[in-house]
Amino acid sequence: MSDDLSSSVIRMIRASAAALAIACASLVYFSNEPKVSALSTRLAETSTVLRSDDIIFSTIGRLRAQRDFFRRRYARMLRRDVEGSFLRDLDANVRRHKTDVISTTAQRDTAEGFAGTTDTGLRHIDLTLELRGRYRNLLSTIANLSTGNQIVDVLSVSLRRTDSGLIARVPIRLFEEEPAR
Amino acid sequence: MIRANLLPRPKETLSFFGLRFDSEYAREAVAALGLSVLVASIGFSLETLRIVHLEGDVAEQERAVDVRSIEREAAKAVALETARYERIDRDAHIYRSSGNAIAVQIARIGNRIPSDVRLDTIEHAETGFTINGDARSIAAIGNAMTAIAGVPDIRRADLVSIDADRSSADSAAFTANLLSSPEVL
Numbered sequence: 001m002s003d004d005l006s007s008s009v010i011r012m013i014r015a016s017a018a019a020l021a022i023a024c025a026s027l028v029y030f031s032n033e034p035k036v037s038a039l040s041t042r043l044a045e046t047s048t049v050l051r052s053d054d055i056i057f058s059t060i061g062r063l064r065a066q067r068d069f070f071r072r073r074y075a076r077m078l079r080r081d082v083e084g085s086f087l088r089d090l091d092a093n094v095r096r097h098k099t100d101v102i103s104t105t106a107q108r109d110t111a112e113g114f115a116g117t118t119d120t121g122l123r124h125i126d127l128t129l130e131l132r133g134r135y136r137n138l139l140s141t142i143a144n145l146s147t148g149n150q151i152v153d154v155l156s157v158s159l160r161r162t163d164s165g166l167i168a169r170v171p172i173r174l175f176e177e178e179p180a181r
Numbered sequence: 182m183i184r185a186n187l188l189p190r191p192k193e194t195l196s197f198f199g200l201r202f203d204s205e206y207a208r209e210a211v212a213a214l215g216l217s218v219l220v221a222s223i224g225f226s227l228e229t230l231r232i233v234h235l236e237g238d239v240a241e242q243e244r245a246v247d248v249r250s251i252e253r254e255a256a257k258a259v260a261l262e263t264a265r266y267e268r269i270d271r272d273a274h275i276y277r278s279s280g281n282a283i284a285v286q287i288a289r290i291g292n293r294i295p296s297d298v299r300l301d302t303i304e305h306a307e308t309g310f311t312i313n314g315d316a317r318s319i320a321a322i323g324n325a326m327t328a329i330a331g332v333p334d335i336r337r338a339d340l341v342s343i344d345a346d347r348s349s350a351d352s353a354a355f356t357a358n359l360l361s362s363p364e365v366l
Contacts, residue, residue, distance in 0.1 A: 009203075014209065017217060025221065036228075050246060050249075053246075053249050053252075056256045056260070066266075070266030142283060142284045151272075151273045152277075153276040157303075159287065161302065173276075
């Protein structure tokens with residue numbers, strides 16, 4: 001009877017010891033887990049940054065070439081004196097198609113002298129042209145307005161017959177590069 | 182004659198704070214505590230090693246990230262600038278055809294107008310065009326409307342008004358709205 005009791009107590013002590021050991025191990029593990037988790041997350045993040053760097057750096061040469069190509073293409077078309085350049089081209093255009101420029105009116109809503117800015121960072125100047133000429137010649141002039149050395153958007157066209165001839169009213173938008181700050 | 186004491190040995194006891202414990206139980210309890218401490222120590226050491234190893238890896242990678250930061254910023258600037266130019270290029274292609282597109286639309290309308298109808302104005306509006314003109318008869322205006330309705334870019338030609346009550350009795354003025362096809366707008 002006494003031996004049974006003794007062995008039961010010892011079994012109980014050993015079970016308690018095992019439970020205590022598991023509890024201690026768990027305590028150590030779970031107390032460190034937030035730190036380990038944070039470190040693992042950081043490690044994964046830096047690995048992602050490094051991998052994306054590798055991808056970007058492998059394509060940067062192609063991107064630079066593409067950017068330089070666009071820069072060269074648009075350096076002339078988006079230069080600061082776009083208005084003067086457009087007027088010179090317009091003069092050649094109307095001479096070629098035997099039409100007359102009756103008036104040009106610029107809309108400048110900002111203090112810096114342009115009408116607004118596009119979402120691509122280009123400034124635009126809005127001009128309204130009034131041209132006079134024969135129907136066919138006016139249409140040829142209008143068709144050539146947007147194909148010159150500037151980026152020109154022909155917004156609309158109104159043709160009106162008057163005593164002095166056929167008059168076209170053409171609102172256009174000229175784009176120029178915003179100067180670097 | 183051999184004499185043997187067959188009685189069980191009396192149990193050794195330990196006394197703590199006036200309480201008496203069987204020494205065998207005490208040994209078991211101490212061993213249990215020792216085992217727990219050992220397990221906790223091994224666990225702690227392994228965890229510390231793991232953390233130190235991770236911290237080392239993180240520090241090494243962060244150094245690599247920092248070393249590339251200038252190059253990365255430069256690459257980002259190039260990528261953003263290229264993307265901006267690509268958008269400008271797309272827009273520019275549309276703009277460069279805008280003058281020709283409108284001229285062609287007006288020409289298509291003008292070419293359909295019969296010779297006995299005279300157009301005074303063609304105004305480009307948000308939804309298409311508004312035209313004004315005059316003709317020798319209402320029938321001629323009807324023919325003009327039918328002809329304009331056949332222009333490929335025009336979805337609908339709506340007559341707004343005809344005014345035949347004018348000083349010159351042999352002409353009728355008219356106004357019409359021409360709705361452009363959605364893909365033209």
